[in-house]
Amino acid sequence: MSIQPLLAHVQSSSLKSDAPEFQIGDTVDVxxxxxxxxxxxxxxxxxxxxxxxxxxxxxxxxVRRIVAGEGVERIFPIHSPKIAKVEIVRRAIVRRAKLYYLxxxxxxxxxxxKERPIExxxxxxxxxxxxxxxxxxxxxxxxxxxxxxxxxxxxxxTKKTAGDAES
Numbered sequence: 001m002s003i004q005p006l007l008a009h010v011q012s013s014s015l016k017s018d019a020p021e022f023q024i025g026d027t028v029d030v031x032x033x034x035x036x037x038x039x040x041x042x043x044x045x046x047x048x049x050x051x052x053x054x055x056x057x058x059x060x061x062x063v064r065r066i067v068a069g070e071g072v073e074r075i076f077p078i079h080s081p082k083i084a085k086v087e088i089v090r091r092a093i094v095r096r097a098k099l100y101y102l103x104x105x106x107x108x109x110x111x112x113x114k115e116r117p118i119e120x121x122x123x124x125x126x127x128x129x130x131x132x133x134x135x136x137x138x139x140x141x142x143x144x145x146x147x148x149x150x151x152x153x154x155x156x157x158t159k160k161t162a163g164d165a166e167s
Contacts, residue, residue, distance in 0.1 A: 016079045020086035025094035031084040050099040
């Protein structure tokens with residue numbers, strides 16, 4: 001047995017099945033597990049993804065944020081058990097694979113990237129037919145209302161009280 005299939009088998013066992021899907025320029029919340037003595041807590045590191053590199057178990061990404069006027073970057077392995085989850089806060093339109101030019105920016109310019117809307121997943125199968133059926137019911141109800149003759153609305157006469165007479 002050659003070494004390549006053996007390495008591929010070992011690496012595939014340590015890959016996360018639910019690896020996060022994010023891109024360069026996205027603002028993310030990285031939930032990191034931290035052990036303090038015998039207790040475990042989760043710390044959130046929020047920043048812009050400026051780089052991704054590697055593949056397989058050695059794939060990692062760099063997140064940059066500004067803390068007290070100072071730029072802080074952390075490199076996280078994507079398939080690490082120390083990362084609880086990665087949440088996408090905001091997506092951005094970028095034209096580069098690496099955003100190292102953000103290191104030279106100061107203040108608001110350090111995270112000024114054009115926002116990209118988060119795409120919603122398309123309905124498939126049953127969900128799509130349910131949506132179509134609901135729209136058909138709504139259209140039928142609208143046509144029924146338009147076809148029905150208008151009924152006169154009766155106004156109730158209210159008794160006038162002493163306070164109404166004066167005003």
